[in-house]
Amino acid sequence: MPKPVLFVTRELPEAAQQRLADLGAEVEVRQHRSEAGLGRQQLLADVSGAQGIICVLDDTVDDELLRAAGQQLRVVSTVSVGYDHVDTQALQAQGVLLGHTPGVLTDATADTTVLLALMAARRAKEALERAATGGGSGFSLMRGLGTQFGGQTLGIVGLGRIGAAVVRRLQPFGFSRVLYAAPRPQTNCAVDAQHVPLDTLLESSDLVCICCPLNPQTAGLFGPQAFARMRSSAILVNTARGAVVDHDALLDALDRRLIAHAALDVTDPEPLPAGHPLLVHPRCTVLPHIGSATEQTRAAMANLAIDNALDGIFARPLKAQVDL
16 A cells, blocks of 8 residues: 655755654655745646645645645645645635644744844844944944833734743833733733733834734734834834735835834745845844744754644644644
C-alpha cells in the first residue's frame, strides 16, 4: 500500500528538516528545498496527490490549490499563527483541516514589538543614518531628541497572547496606564489593562501597538479616520499583519504630522517595493517581517507544523487546529 504524501513548500530549520528526513517509514515527503517560494503553476503541479501540505504565509491556499491537490487531501498546516493566506471556507467545504502555530512565537514577536517601540521613541533610524554617514556623530544636547515612556499611556489593539506579552514587557518602562481595544473584554490575560472602545484608545494613547489578527473586521482598520483621532505625538507599532494599516493613509498621517512615528514589521504588500515612500521616510521604521525570526522560535513553529500535518494525515486530533 503506498504511503501518504506530505508536501512541504519550503526548506525548514535544520532540526525540523532532519525530522522530515526521518519520516520515511510513515510518509512520503515531497519538498521544495529552498527558502524562495514556488511559482504558482509549479505549486499547483507539485501538490497533486498530497494528503498533507505544510505551507507558509507566502503560499496562497485557495479552492484552486485544493482542487489541484485532490480529494485525498486531509490537512493544511501553516508555519504561522495567522492564516489570512488560507481560504478557510474552501477548506471547510472540502472537509480539510487547518493547523497553525500559536503560542510558540508569542515571546519572539512581543520582543520585536518592544524593539520597534524603542527604536521609534528614541529615533533610532535617524541616529543610525547619521552614524553610518559620519554626519553629526558627536555628542549634542539638542539633536535627535526622542521620548521616554514614563507617565505615558500604552494602547494595545488586540489583547491576545502576543498583546498581553507586549504589555508585560512594556509596563516596567513606567507607563501610567494601559488601554486595550478588542471585540470583547479579556478576562484571563493576567495583565492590568482597561478595555475601551478603539476611538478612546486612539485619542488617549502615546504608544499604540497593533497585535490583532487580520480579518474582515480589522482589514484597513488604521485608515484616515483612525489617524485623525491619534495624538500628534503618538507612535504606531504594527507587528500583526500589514493589511490592518492603510499605507497611503499612514504616509499622509506622517507627512501631515498627525502622528509622530510609525514602526512596522509587516507591510502591505510585503515586502514594499524599493524606494517606497515609507521605506525612506525619516519617521517610519520598517523591518522585513522578523517578528518570529529567532532560531528557537522558528524551530518550534516548524516542529508544531509537522505535528499538525502528521496528526491530520493519520486522523488524530491536531495539536493546534483552527476552528473553521
